[in-house]
Amino acid sequence: YSTGQQKLCIRYYVGVDVGTASVRAALVTRDGHVTHTAEEPVNIWEPCADHYEQSSEDIWSKCCRTVKRVTQDIDVESVRGIGFDATCSLVALDRHFQPVAVNHTGVRERNVLMWMDHRAAEQASRITATKHRVLQGVGGVMSPEMQPPKLLWLKENLRETCWKEAAHFFDLPDFLSWKATGSLCRSLCTLVCKWTYSPSDGWDDSFWSAIGLEDLMENSYSKIGQQACCPGAPVGRGLTAAAAADLGLIQGTAVGASLIDAHAGGLGLMGADVTGHHLPCEHRPVSSRMALICGTSSCHMAVSTQPLFVPGVWGPYLSAMLPGLWLNEGGQSATGRLVEHVVRGHAAYRQLEEQAERRCVSVYSYLNAHLEGMSADAAQLEQLTARLHVWPDFHGNRSPLADQTARGAVVGLTLSQTLDDLALLYLATIQAIALGTRHIIDAMRAAGHDITTLFLCGGLSKNALFVQTHANTTGDCTHVCITDLECARIGACASSDCSSIQV
Structure with a gap:
C-alpha cells in the first residue's frame, strides 16, 4: 500500500471521559491500543456547603479541545466512531437549548448540579418516606446524588426561574450525546440508574405524582426523556455539522449512546481478558467479578443473571451496563476527595510538599515511602495505626448504610502535628x-452475589498502598488494575466495528 492507502486502512475510535474535575480523551486503534491521550481541567463552583455546580458549555468546550489534541496527527476520516461517558450530574437547558441557572444568583453559566451536590438531602428523605415501589431498585433509599430529589429541590427552591424556564433536563452523559448528534434519545444507563426508569415499563406515573413532580409527565415526559436506547447503540445520524466542526471530526461520524463514567470503567473491567493470569475468575462467569472504580468517589459494581436486592446498595438495574444482566452498584461518596482533604488539610502538608518536590515525586508516593520507613517490617506497616482510627463518611454513607446524614470521625489524635x-x-x-x-x-455476598475477584481502575488504583490495603482488607479477593477509558468501545459499537475491538 502507499502511505495514503495505509492511512485510510487504519481505523480509530475516540473515547471522551468527563470526570469530576477534568475531561480526558483517548484515541484508540481497532486492536485496542491507545495511541494518544489528552486531559483538560473543568471548572467547579462551590457557592456554599454541599452545593457543587458546573457549566455544560465549559465541559463541552473541554471535550472539543481534548478530541482535537488526540486527533491532530491523524487523518480524521479514519475516525470511525466516538463515545462519551460522564459523571451523573444534572444539566438544565431552556427550550432553545441554552443554559438555565441552577442557583439563586441566576448565573446561567452554572447550569449543572454535580453528582456530589447534596443540597437535596431533605427532598431525598421525603422521597424515601413514600416507600414507593420504585425504591426497591435503589436499595430502598433514595440518594440526593440521584436526579429525582435534585429536580424536586429545583422546583421547590427555584420555581420562578430554573423550574419555569427549563425545557430539558439531561444527565450529563446524555447531554454530551445530544450535543454531538442533536438526538434527544437517552441512554438506559443513565435513566435506569439515576432516574428510576424501567427498561420494560418505562416511567412510573404514580412515582412522579407521589413525590410532587407530576408536571414532568407533561407531553409524554418530554423534559426528561421520551426515548431510550442501550449503551453503545448508534445515536441519531452521527455527528452534526456543528458538532463535527467543534470536535475537528467529520460530519456523520458514528456516536454511541453514552455511559455514566463509573459504568464505563465497570464495562472495561467486567470484560477484561484474564486468560493465562491464573486468577480465580479466569474460568468463571463475569458475575464472579466486582469492578471498583475509585476516583473522587468510588463505585462497586457486580452483575447477576437474576435480580438480587441488596439493602442499601443501588439496583438491581437491568441492562444498565451489560445487556441482559442485572447490576448492583455500591459506593462511597468521598474517597479520592477524602484522601486529598485529609492530606491537604493537615498542618504538616507544606513540609510534605517541600519534601516531595525535593525528591521529584508526588506527595502520595512520598507518603507511601515515608510509611515504609516508619515500619521496621513492611508486612507490619498496617499496624502503625493500631491506635488511630478513621470513620470515612465525611460526605455521608452511600452504601450499604445508605445514610447521607452520616459524618466522619477520627479517633486517636494527639497534640502532635x-x-x-x-x-x-x-x-x-x-x-x-x-x-x-x-x-x-x-453485603452483596449476603444477598447472593458470588464475588471472588476485585478489579480496580481510576486514579486511586495507581496508588500501590491503596491497592495493597484493599487486598489485605478484603482477604480472598485478587486485585487487577486496568484503564477505564472504555468509552472508546462505545464509539466502536456505534460504528458497527465492535467485533474488531479487543478488551
Whole structure:
C-alpha cells in the first residue's frame, strides 16, 4: 500500500471521559491500543456547603479541545466512531437549548448540579418516606446524588426561574450525546440508574405524582426523556455539522449512546481478558467479578443473571451496563476527595510538599515511602495505626448504610502535628476506605452475589498502598488494575466495528 492507502486502512475510535474535575480523551486503534491521550481541567463552583455546580458549555468546550489534541496527527476520516461517558450530574437547558441557572444568583453559566451536590438531602428523605415501589431498585433509599430529589429541590427552591424556564433536563452523559448528534434519545444507563426508569415499563406515573413532580409527565415526559436506547447503540445520524466542526471530526461520524463514567470503567473491567493470569475468575462467569472504580468517589459494581436486592446498595438495574444482566452498584461518596482533604488539610502538608518536590515525586508516593520507613517490617506497616482510627463518611454513607446524614470521625489524635502524624492519618484514611469496600462486598455476598475477584481502575488504583490495603482488607479477593477509558468501545459499537475491538 502507499502511505495514503495505509492511512485510510487504519481505523480509530475516540473515547471522551468527563470526570469530576477534568475531561480526558483517548484515541484508540481497532486492536485496542491507545495511541494518544489528552486531559483538560473543568471548572467547579462551590457557592456554599454541599452545593457543587458546573457549566455544560465549559465541559463541552473541554471535550472539543481534548478530541482535537488526540486527533491532530491523524487523518480524521479514519475516525470511525466516538463515545462519551460522564459523571451523573444534572444539566438544565431552556427550550432553545441554552443554559438555565441552577442557583439563586441566576448565573446561567452554572447550569449543572454535580453528582456530589447534596443540597437535596431533605427532598431525598421525603422521597424515601413514600416507600414507593420504585425504591426497591435503589436499595430502598433514595440518594440526593440521584436526579429525582435534585429536580424536586429545583422546583421547590427555584420555581420562578430554573423550574419555569427549563425545557430539558439531561444527565450529563446524555447531554454530551445530544450535543454531538442533536438526538434527544437517552441512554438506559443513565435513566435506569439515576432516574428510576424501567427498561420494560418505562416511567412510573404514580412515582412522579407521589413525590410532587407530576408536571414532568407533561407531553409524554418530554423534559426528561421520551426515548431510550442501550449503551453503545448508534445515536441519531452521527455527528452534526456543528458538532463535527467543534470536535475537528467529520460530519456523520458514528456516536454511541453514552455511559455514566463509573459504568464505563465497570464495562472495561467486567470484560477484561484474564486468560493465562491464573486468577480465580479466569474460568468463571463475569458475575464472579466486582469492578471498583475509585476516583473522587468510588463505585462497586457486580452483575447477576437474576435480580438480587441488596439493602442499601443501588439496583438491581437491568441492562444498565451489560445487556441482559442485572447490576448492583455500591459506593462511597468521598474517597479520592477524602484522601486529598485529609492530606491537604493537615498542618504538616507544606513540609510534605517541600519534601516531595525535593525528591521529584508526588506527595502520595512520598507518603507511601515515608510509611515504609516508619515500619521496621513492611508486612507490619498496617499496624502503625493500631491506635488511630478513621470513620470515612465525611460526605455521608452511600452504601450499604445508605445514610447521607452520616459524618466522619477520627479517633486517636494527639497534640502532635508532625509529618509522621500526617503519614499515619493518611494510612488510617486509606484503611477506612478499604474497610468500607469490605462492608459493601459482605453485603452483596449476603444477598447472593458470588464475588471472588476485585478489579480496580481510576486514579486511586495507581496508588500501590491503596491497592495493597484493599487486598489485605478484603482477604480472598485478587486485585487487577486496568484503564477505564472504555468509552472508546462505545464509539466502536456505534460504528458497527465492535467485533474488531479487543478488551
